[in-house]
Amino acid sequence: MERERVIIIGSGPAGITAALYTARAQLNPLVISGMQLGGQISITHEVENYPGFWSEEKTPTGPELVEVMQKQAESFGARFEFDEVTEVDFTSGPPFTVKTHGKTYQADGVIVTAGASPRHLNVPGEEEYVGRGVSYCGTCDGFFFRGKDVVVVGGGDSAMEEGLFLTKFANKVEVVHRRDSLRASVNLQERAKANEKISFVWDTVIEEINGNGVVDHVKVKNVKTGEETVRDTDGVFIFIGHYPNSQFLVNQLAMDEQGYVITDERYRTNIPGVYAAGEIQDNHFRQIATSVGQGCGAAMELEKWLAEHE
Numbered sequence: 001m002e003r004e005r006v007i008i009i010g011s012g013p014a015g016i017t018a019a020l021y022t023a024r025a026q027l028n029p030l031v032i033s034g035m036q037l038g039g040q041i042s043i044t045h046e047v048e049n050y051p052g053f054w055s056e057e058k059t060p061t062g063p064e065l066v067e068v069m070q071k072q073a074e075s076f077g078a079r080f081e082f083d084e085v086t087e088v089d090f091t092s093g094p095p096f097t098v099k100t101h102g103k104t105y106q107a108d109g110v111i112v113t114a115g116a117s118p119r120h121l122n123v124p125g126e127e128e129y130v131g132r133g134v135s136y137c138g139t140c141d142g143f144f145f146r147g148k149d150v151v152v153v154g155g156g157d158s159a160m161e162e163g164l165f166l167t168k169f170a171n172k173v174e175v176v177h178r179r180d181s182l183r184a185s186v187n188l189q190e191r192a193k194a195n196e197k198i199s200f201v202w203d204t205v206i207e208e209i210n211g212n213g214v215v216d217h218v219k220v221k222n223v224k225t226g227e228e229t230v231r232d233t234d235g236v237f238i239f240i241g242h243y244p245n246s247q248f249l250v251n252q253l254a255m256d257e258q259g260y261v262i263t264d265e266r267y268r269t270n271i272p273g274v275y276a277a278g279e280i281q282d283n284h285f286r287q288i289a290t291s292v293g294q295g296c297g298a299a300m301e302l303e304k305w306l307a308e309h310e
């Protein structure tokens, strides 16, 4: 059993910021990164809306931002362990028990920043063709679709941003959206609509993803007319939102009906000494800037709580 002062579960913007602040407060934090160091920004192509890292010449990529953030936290003493938390015992602490695939830790305080994962359509063929035409990450898989035709599902910022990115490789990007107007921000909508490689298929849902070893067509349905048609495509990129990575916290922390951890305005969970920040508890803003602020707040609160409970 390894004993730690502070454990941070997750390494997205909230987790790395919590690490920076607890490290600077001499709490020697250990970040258990999860299987995707940096969380969702590590698979984000360009980050245009996080202040302070932009220039006329270059917009930073997600991985570049993660690297700078991690180095900054490490320079003040934060440690990163590439492992995944499988189980926790918060109810009999403090100290709180945190188990990973390889180790068991005890910690005086914990900040949970385990983030969220892409939601699936749950239609026939989706699971079967993951990695063979079905993808949840344009940045990761766009390269494999050079000169090909792809479908993007969703009408939010992610669908527009990733759709725009995919135009660098794909011949044609068809956005299939279940309504006739987009949820995405005006700026992204305008850019997507102005891109000649992008077209829109309104009021339409995917019913099946089919192929012969790799995806070659989708069956779609117009939700207004009920008409079902087949569209040939080489890839299906799905961007329909996220769900919180809170399965390992069931029966440990209070959650809402969607599985988001419930915190108060000071990022306190229902267990004193356990805090939560970022998308594991925020289903509303979900921005790098807001996650950074929440990670900072949680770290400052934990520091105060530890000092009061010495």
Ligand code: NAP
Binding pocket: 048, 049, 121, 153, 154, 155, 156, 157, 158, 159, 161, 178, 179, 182, 183, 205, 239, 240, 241, 242, 284, 285, 286, 287
């Ligand atoms: P989102 O805003 O929740 O959009 C999800 C989209 O998927 C919506 O258009 C929704 O349709 C559609 N959808 C949901 N379930 C569906 C289903 N079962 N079948 C078909 N379509 C479905 O998710 P997001 O785009 O991932 O964005 C999440 C958050 O991150 C947002 O706050 C967004 O602003 C932020 N974000 C920001 C940036 C940026 O600023 N650069 C980039 C990416 C994400 P309806 O519209 O009909 O509900």
